[in-house]
Amino acid sequence: MSNKLICICGMCGAGKSEVSDYFKGLGAFAYVRFGQVVLDEVKKISQKPSEALEREVRERFRSEMGMAAIAIKNIPKILKELKHKNVIADGLYSWEEYLVLKERFRDDLVVIAVYAPPSIRYARLTGRANRHGTDESLRFRSFSTEQAEARDKAEIENLHKAGPIAMADYLIKNDATVDELKQNCREVYTKIFVD
Numbered sequence: 001m002s003n004k005l006i007c008i009c010g011m012c013g014a015g016k017s018e019v020s021d022y023f024k025g026l027g028a029f030a031y032v033r034f035g036q037v038v039l040d041e042v043k044k045i046s047q048k049p050s051e052a053l054e055r056e057v058r059e060r061f062r063s064e065m066g067m068a069a070i071a072i073k074n075i076p077k078i079l080k081e082l083k084h085k086n087v088i089a090d091g092l093y094s095w096e097e098y099l100v101l102k103e104r105f106r107d108d109l110v111v112i113a114v115y116a117p118p119s120i121r122y123a124r125l126t127g128r129a130n131r132h133g134t135d136e137s138l139r140f141r142s143f144s145t146e147q148a149e150a151r152d153k154a155e156i157e158n159l160h161k162a163g164p165i166a167m168a169d170y171l172i173k174n175d176a177t178v179d180e181l182k183q184n185c186r187e188v189y190t191k192i193f194v195d
Contacts, residue, residue, distance in 0.1 A: 003082045004192065005105050007092040009164040010114035012143070012151055013121030015174035015181060019114050020090035022185040030081035034091035037061075037073040051141075067096035067160065075104065082108075093155070095163030110192055113168035116175050122148045 006023060008016045024031050041057045042049045061069040070093065081087045092098060092111065101109050116124075125143040143151065155161040170191065172184045 002108055003084075004086045004108050004110050005078055005082065005089060005101070006086065006110045006112060006192070007089045007098075007101065007164070008112050008114060009092040009098075009161070009168065010116075011118075011121060011155065011161070011165075012148060013125040014114040014116045015124075015172075016090055016114050018174070018178070018181060019112065019172055019185055020088050022182055023088040023189070026189070029086050029088040030084065032074055032077055032081065032087055032089040034070050034074055034089060034093065034097075037070060067094050068100040070094075071097035071100050075100075092164050093159050093161055095160040098164040098167060110170070111164055111168040112170045112172060112188060113165040114172050114174055115165070116173070118149075118152065120175050 006029070008020050010016045020031065020033075023029050035054075038054055038057050038061070039049060041061075042053050045057070046053055058070070061073065065072055070091075074089070078087055078089065092101070098111070122143075122145045125148045126145060127142070170188045172181070172188055174181050174184070
């Protein structure tokens with residue numbers, strides 16, 4: 001059996017990073033954060049990353065390379081890591097990214113969608129600063145409910161984010177406790193690697 005590329009997708013605040021961290025914690029996975037290529041470019045431009053600058057870089061990448069740009073930019077790192085172990089990739093966004101990865105990795109691609117209802121996600125997003133403090137990695141940014149609603153709409157309409165969620169191989173529902181989320185992750189891990 002060859003190593004697997006496990007891509008995590010879901011709406012903002014669903015728990016993608018929590019699921020990625022669970023798999024990373026198992027030790028058998030290399031970690032790729034899709035959006036890191038954007039943050040790395042932002043850091044070359046400015047010492048002060050901002051949502052506006054990130055958006056500008058993402059849009060530039062996509063205008064130059066198409067809607068699959070972020071996935072395409074991550075493929076070299078994914079291939080390098082897959083030589084040694086399974087890869088957990090946090091943040092598969094667009095339908096176009098999914099199509100590029102599916103074509104490249106075929107049966108070695110496994111997509112896990114993380115789902116939580118909007119009301120729960122928005123509550124999480126507004127409280128992130130309290131839970132995570134200053135987040136230098138920009139993994140856990142806080143959003144107001146209005147910002148989160150606008151982001152949902154933009155991601156569904158402009159980034160075609162619903163496609164990978166709909167086509168996911170597995171669904172992890174994250175609407176309860178962290179312990180229940182971990183149990184759901186264990187069950188999916190078992191289905192992928194043990195059954």
